[in-house]
């Protein structure tokens with residue numbers, strides 16, 4: 371790599387993003403133009419300008435319907451998904467159904483209505499992170515090459531859309547890596563654990579929008595992910611929304627007005643509630659005060675930690691499900707886990723720490739790495755390693771990751787007309803990976819065969835996430851079960867899938883690289 375082209379690591383978060391670079395044998399977190407080490411993942415369209423980052427966040431009060439956040443909760447998803455429908459009701463900005471069930475964000479900019487896909491918004495945040503890197507490192511340095519992190523539980527279309535966002539931002543995306551894996555790299559380097567005795571480490575990464583849990587074995591520079599689990603729709607934002615709804619209800623009771631539909635009022639409440647939530651991680655009660663919340667009326671309430679926990683207990687309990695699943699999948703007993711590492715802003719919440727400690731029978735949790743910066747730190751190490759820009763111990767650095775969801779084909783079982791999921795790559799398989807399966811026809815003299823591809827853990831194919839399909843035509847006439855096809859599933863190091871099929875009688879081949887609009891053949 372040349373001196374004037376730096377490889378950077380970007381943690382593209384739901385609520386905050388962070389950028390880091392490997393500099394002279396250490397990782398540096400790159401500070402933004404407001405002096406902050408993390409940057410708000412916000413884009414605000416004012417009457418005359420487009421603002422990105424902290425500047426955009428500072429204007430949300432004035433332009434609530436034009437201030438876009440949570441793009442990560444939309445990226446790679448379909449408008450009619452249940453989670454999207456739920457979110458749309460909470461956001462002060464407008465989201466509509468675009469072509470092919472794609473959600474589009476609608477804003478008013480310079481007097482015109484404009485529509486953006488989630489990846490457009492994410493690309494603006496990524497471009498801002500690149501800008502921060504370039505101005506911090508030196509104006510002459512180009513920070514085009516980047517490793518971007520995603521939740522390990524992101525599916526294929528969410529990963530593809532993130533790569534697309536990177537390209538739109540003018541970045542050369544060296545690799546997409548999983549957030550908990552990146553955090554584990556930071557932990558391994560901090561503890562120097564990666565280079566000495568082998569340790570089993572659980573990363574519990576709970577951020578603004580997603581929860582990721584991974585179990586890794588770290589030793590001699592090798593970061594080996596054993597299993598990963600999570601929820602791409604469970605984060606600090608859900609806690610904020612619960613608190614906002616509570617305040618709206620209380621205001622309704624006290625003042626007899628419903629402000630649920632007022633974007634500006636909801637925005638004010640969200641900012642106040644997030645602040646109170648953070649305070650409750652360190653104190654037992656806090657006040658929420660919103661001046662002139664609605665038509666000049668102020669609002670005041672006291673939130674105790676007990677009240678906060680009671681309001682969100684189901685969410686906290688839900689966080690433990692991926693922890694148990696991850697242990698099960700890795701076939702690891704809690705006694706074999708050496709360290710449980712907390713990452714992500716929401717992991718600071720005492721109740722979550724308490725529940726996690728209960729799972730691990732009172733084990734001390736590791737809080738030594740910076741929960742807001744660890745992911746970008748690890749991404750920067752991987753970026754440097756991929757660019758060949760490291761020296762010393764890091765030259766031995768190897769990352770072995772896994773696929774979070776099972777991948778397979780829809781197929782009909784002999785004794786049934788139901789369409790089942792034939793798993794070709796089981797979840798938690800090491801990536802990159804190639805697996806094959808054999809398929810035959812189900813009718814006599816069938817002339818074509820379609821290969822529908824799914825990801826997920828349900829036995830019934832259609833209950834999983836449909837990724838795409840392709841068809842082989844011109845199959846030589848033969849009774850059912852005679853033609854033979856070999857289907858190849860290839861997943862690359864970014865977790866992106868290609869599937870192809872070969873007619874073994876003719877050698878005819880066809881395939882599909884699963885892409886985000888799920889239509890490409």
Ligand code: AMP
Nearest residue numbers: 383386577578606648651714715716718
């Ligand atoms: P991340 O995605 O890791 O940047 O995490 C951001 C989320 O962590 C946001 O929902 C924040 O409100 C939340 N957060 C940050 N600090 C705290 C804290 N002290 N207590 C509770 N939540 C926090």
